[in-house]
Amino acid sequence: MVNEGQQSGSGSSSSRSDGGSSSGSESSKDNSRCSTPVLDTDRHERLREKMRRRQEAGDRWFSLEFFPPRTANAAVNLISRFDRMGAGGPLFIDVTWHPAGDPGSDKETSSMIIANTAVNYCGLETILHMTCCNQTKDDITGHLQKAKRLGLKNIMALRGDPAGEEWEEEVDGFNHAVDLVKHIRSEFDDYFDICVAGYPKGHPEAESYEADLRHLKEKVFAGADFVITQLFFRPETFLKFMRDCQAIGITCPIIPGIFPIQGYHSLRQLVKLSKLEVPQEIKDVIEPIKDNDAAIRNYGVELAVSMCRELLDSGMVHGLHFYTLNREVATTEVLKRLGLWKEDPRRPLPWAVSAHPKRRVEDVRPIFWASRPKSYIYRTQEWDDFPNGRWGNSSSPAFGELKDYYLFYLKSKSPREELLKMWGEELTGEESVFEVFTCYITGEPNRNGYRVTCMPWNDDPLATETNLLKDQLEKVNRRGILTINSQPNINGKPSTDPIVGWGPSGGYVFQKAYLEFFTSSEIVTALLKVLKKYELRVNYHIVNVKGQNITNAPDLQPNAVTWGIFPGREIIQPTVVDPVSFLYWKDEAFALWIEQWAKLYEEESPSRMIIQYIHDNYYLVNLVDNDFPLENCLWQVVDDTFELLNSPTQ
């Protein structure tokens, strides 16, 4: 909001009462027979309901504001930041509207697309800002329709900065935020939750503080659900504003905007834009240390923590909104010191759920994309129905093509130079590839002293759960069983288990052991002989890049490999090994060898040809041990395979 000036308008007051407590259409009794166990009430509630429920429960919360990046690389970084800061548990994030940055376009840096990514790929409840001045009704309706289509459900309705000095109000135009609020309500009924801006010191362009309060009341009565305020420097500024609002009948939530001072220059720029005055006591501290960034940031954190404490202690404030300026450190520090940063080890499902409303019943996915969830979301974005209860219920098994591996939200966070250091400037044979896989598993530095923190199939370090299998994984990778996905068997651990738990408390979670790897045709030949002994116990799918496919799975049925049993609910089986999806995944998994690894090297170079050879000749194998109550037999299968390979008669 910092960058989006706004003036409260003089529209006529509407008869619609404060929307803050109006009951959402989504929570009607009809939904009592909804087709999914309500794993996570959050998934089914609209933002205003979540806010109300938190307030009623006495839970304090926070939210984070970001602005759209200027470059595609910055967008990739911002998305990683969404993932990291999302882990702290914000109630929502919001993305500002940059009129100069073609905000409604399909550019990877547009406000619209960044908000879309936050909702769909990062699973964050998101508010998209939207300004209305200097825009036609059709433009605005088009933006709103697009936002709805992308699964965005919340709009921050703003006026925006008038272009130039000569701007004048247009008759019947969008002159004030209240016009946008009314337009949204008249064109989209109750679909969007609407947020508006409040000015604790009054809007700089308003006739008076009192007049500005009246404008805020108009916006709320026109249909806004809650208010986020402009930043301020003293807690009493907000608390007075809050009391004044209540006094004139504004009863919806009003969320204070918190700006942790992060540097001298950003503060000055902000003050200029927002036309706010920095109190003397702050200037007195900052001026002497203006060239010491760390000192200023420390002071900013102290100041913010103490102001937030005072706001929360007043009993009038339940949530805090942070102007992050797209930076992590200061805001995270403030949140941690306030005890609001909650990295909840409990997960509603073993995988991160998308916040797109179309996907809210989704509770089954194939295991293959476990480390590439954004790719899975991308490839299934055209589905009308998402699997729920059973994978078999998916009406559309067709996965979208994934031709552009440099699609920005799937792009590796690491630049080429770093990847070369991790995966080898020069490969000398298949064994050097085995080494890369092994180093990724062990976390040990490679021969050049670099740690391998990501792989083409996995952009993050090894999951805690996979760590349970580390020793075994290391052993097999050294021998050319190049693992890309695995899980241990679990026979009824509490759903609150910090490593493997998920879902509501009081439940039990289960897993079948799973192992997925690339390996040579020589090993596959021996493996197939060994698997005969395990025919009734182990299901396998073995496929090469040409699609030659060997399996013992009955009738292409999916095999549930992760499930949970919870009090008072139906059974949830969020992960399956689906033979049909495996063939779609196969294309992606093989392509990653070339797109992410081989292409690091010159064409015709020996390194590139080694990767190309593996791509052309190796098989992708997945194994499931169905006997989850017994000790995982998959390591024995691999041992038997090498024993067979090393036996003299072989």
Place this chain on the structure above:
Amino acid sequence: MVNEGQQSGSGSSSSRSDGGSSSGSESSKDNSRCSTPVLDTDRHERLREKMRRRQEAGDRWFSLEFFPPRTANAAVNLISRFDRMGAGGPLFIDVTWHPAGDPGSDKETSSMIIANTAVNYCGLETILHMTCCNQTKDDITGHLQKAKRLGLKNIMALRGDPAGEEWEEEVDGFNHAVDLVKHIRSEFDDYFDICVAGYPKGHPEAESYEADLRHLKEKVFAGADFVITQLFFRPETFLKFMRDCQAIGITCPIIPGIFPIQGYHSLRQLVKLSKLEVPQEIKDVIEPIKDNDAAIRNYGVELAVSMCRELLDSGMVHGLHFYTLNREVATTEVLKRLGLWKEDPRRPLPWAVSAHPKRRVEDVRPIFWASRPKSYIYRTQEWDDFPNGRWGNSSSPAFGELKDYYLFYLKSKSPREELLKMWGEELTGEESVFEVFTCYITGEPNRNGYRVTCMPWNDDPLATETNLLKDQLEKVNRRGILTINSQPNINGKPSTDPIVGWGPSGGYVFQKAYLEFFTSSEIVTALLKVLKKYELRVNYHIVNVKGQNITNAPDLQPNAVTWGIFPGREIIQPTVVDPVSFLYWKDEAFALWIEQWAKLYEEESPSRMIIQYIHDNYYLVNLVDNDFPLENCLWQVVDDTFELLNSPTQ
């Protein structure tokens, strides 16, 4: 077929080739993504496919023929016989067509309704016979449409006995079975599997044995899928017939009709009807013992066993069709001695599946009707979709009314006098009702020396599984916790477990402990206090006849209480405690007090008023212990309740 004379016709030979091996439309590849785990391939195959699969696998099978009963009481008995003989594993049963008994009507004794009951309520693959002579095309089409509507999938196409001596073939009429076969194929395409009759000695009205063979060939070429033969007395009669059929190109399955001689008079009558001659060697044995029923039956069993052995040993016979004459003993004996009677302890699901094609994906039911499955099927017969994977997927939660408790397939098998002996000629108070429940649980005789083998909520003796809880159940019933349904908790027993197992082998089955009972409001008051201690562990629903409903279930969600994990499949959860269905079940459960018990006594009699009092004042309670890996806590809940009731402060 015994009672339905038939002559093979002279219709023109059709170009349609032998249907015996034509591929069913149901098994196409499209089904590979079907929405249910294929638990039991049988459920998805048509009869001719099942026959073919059994033959290919070298499995021998049998089938059973019944005729429709004359009275409603006889119908109730026949249905019990279907259940008992169905347990032996027939590939199918067939029901003859009684032209004199209004066979296509809705009478409870009609061929149509008996076949409907066999399919829908007993879950048996069923062939409905149909004769065509003396009937209009519209009559026949009407019958076939009705059969299809009721879920019948197989027709035995017969000519039937012409009415009177003067019968003459009608031009364009249905003069021969082949006309009916053609009509079915032209009007219903491939929907029905069609069976026709073969005469090992030639049809008595045929010009010659050879002419009759040619007529059979015409029927097969017109679209029949397999042949069942008239009875015969010597194995060589059938084997010659079979060879002669093959010689002229009849390649579909030909199933020998076996008639175990059960008595002197039934044999004579049969011979008269079928115009067959009894061989002298059989007459020689039977005549001297004609007044000794047991001796004749023993001889009949011996004869049938030896003939069946010879047929099976020939290698030409894979299945045997038995003319039961609606009797059990002789046929069951023959089947047991042949080793064909297979009471398979393995069940595809914990409850008996219906054979109606609409229900073939059904794999979830509420637990409440566990002992009244026919009532459940009846009350859900109008549903278009059946729950599959999840109860929540049921599109229609509306249960049909069950107003007529004397609906014949729900009627108690026991007559009023027997019920009075079991449940008490005269009740002296609530305690005498407690005694009836307790005797039903223990299997001990009541105070008048009669065993209580059924209850209004359970027409059969206690299930083996419930027996696991017998001691505990006895204890609580004595104290007025009147249990009508329960299951123990199970934490991963093999799916092949003889008592609690179900589903494919290699799997594991689980259960949450469940207890359902009627009890007084005094006990409910104490129970509710006790349940506070178990709030997070036990889900409860408590309701009285007026619908006052107390529950701690979240959001009316169903609670899965039985589930299974199988190799290479999705998870199956066939039983749920569904809060919405419970309120429908409640009406039925309370009404059974009045309809089945109170009405045994005179109006205004003290016995009737005692039952009426319980009906009006007791509560129906269900409890689920969600912590299935721990020891069942529900007994502790009951103990705590009585402790609270007996404590001096209470």
